[in-house]
Amino acid sequence: MPASPIHYQRDPVQTTKTSVHGAINMLGLAKRARAPILQASTSEIYGDPEVHPQTEGYWGRVNPIGPRSCYDEGKRCAETLFFDYWRQHKLPIKVARIFNTYGPRMHPNDGRVVSTFVIQALLGQDVTVYGDGSQTRSFCYVDDLVDGLVRLMKTPADVTGPINIGNPNELTMLGLAEMIMELTNSRSKIVYRPLPQDDPKQRRPDISNASTELHWSPRVGLRALIKTIYFEQMVRERPVQSTIGAKPLVAAE
Numbered sequence: 654m655p656a657s658p659i660h661y662q663r664d665p666v667q668t669t670k671t672s673v674h675g676a677i678n679m680l681g682l683a684k685r686a687r688a689p690i691l692q693a694s695t696s697e698i699y700g701d702p703e704v705h706p707q708t709e710g711y712w713g714r715v716n717p718i719g720p721r722s723c724y725d726e727g728k729r730c731a732e733t734l735f736f737d738y739w740r741q742h743k744l745p746i747k748v749a750r751i752f753n754t755y756g757p758r759m760h761p762n763d764g765r766v767v768s769t770f771v772i773q774a775l776l777g778q779d780v781t782v783y784g785d786g787s788q789t790r791s792f793c794y795v796d797d798l799v800d801g802l803v804r805l806m807k808t809p810a811d812v813t814g815p816i817n818i819g820n821p822n823e824l825t826m827l828g829l830a831e832m833i834m835e836l837t838n839s840r841s842k843i844v845y846r847p848l849p850q851d852d853p854k855q856r857r858p859d860i861s862n863a864s865t866e867l868h869w870s871p872r873v874g875l876r877a878l879i880k881t882i883y884f885e886q887m888v889r890e891r892p893v894q895s896t897i898g899a900k901p902l903v904a905a906e
Contacts, residue, residue, distance in 0.1 A: 662721075662723070668723040668724055672724070672727025676735065677734060680734060684738065689806065689810075690747070691746075691805070692732060692735045694732055694749060695725075695728050696752040697728060700713045701852070702856070709862055720849075732748055746813050750815050750816065751819065752793055753819065754793045755768075755878070756881055757795075766790070767792065773841060778841060779841060779844040780830045781846050782830050782843055783845070783847070785827075786826045788826055788854045789824060790856050791856060792829075793871055794877045796873060797820065797872060805818070816867065818869070819860065820875075821857055821860055822874070836878060837882060
């Protein structure tokens, strides 16, 4: 299921059904096969948080009727189903709450903030920052994420999660835009747009449980963004038919 608001908000009913019906179908299969099953959950569970950084014990602050709720509440319901199957059917489960992730081969029109800023900078377009740019996110390189998920699946059966997997180094959206413009030698200008409804003001994982249970912490710094800027060759060879600007583009998991 796409984690980008520009994509999941196109068909919000299907987005919710994918999370909920998908979880039911896969949990039923795992129950029949008696196989361990992983739920790739999300930091969107926490909504626009009042607790910072976010620990797994925080229940979150999600608007259940807002435009982002099809994704947020779908993932929350999926977690509920996983833990009910664990309690009722003794099904071995693992739940990872994934924070913003980036890396090579992201789709140019992914719609989330890293690919959006990179494409805009490479094309010399205005780099669109929503709000005043002070809202924060934490970005985890994909190799670190995969390592964390593999470690989670290897834990004993009593380690169910949820466990935050993400990079605790926090960066403002304005700081990210400036970094990408520097890395791409872009002459783009930063422009400001109104902040979309329910867009989280801050997001940063507390990874204490990942450190204790998985012996995991991210090893790759945000300067690995240079590996993500593979778009450059694509832009030169075949101009991107950009959908940037069609809808608010904000960071999500």
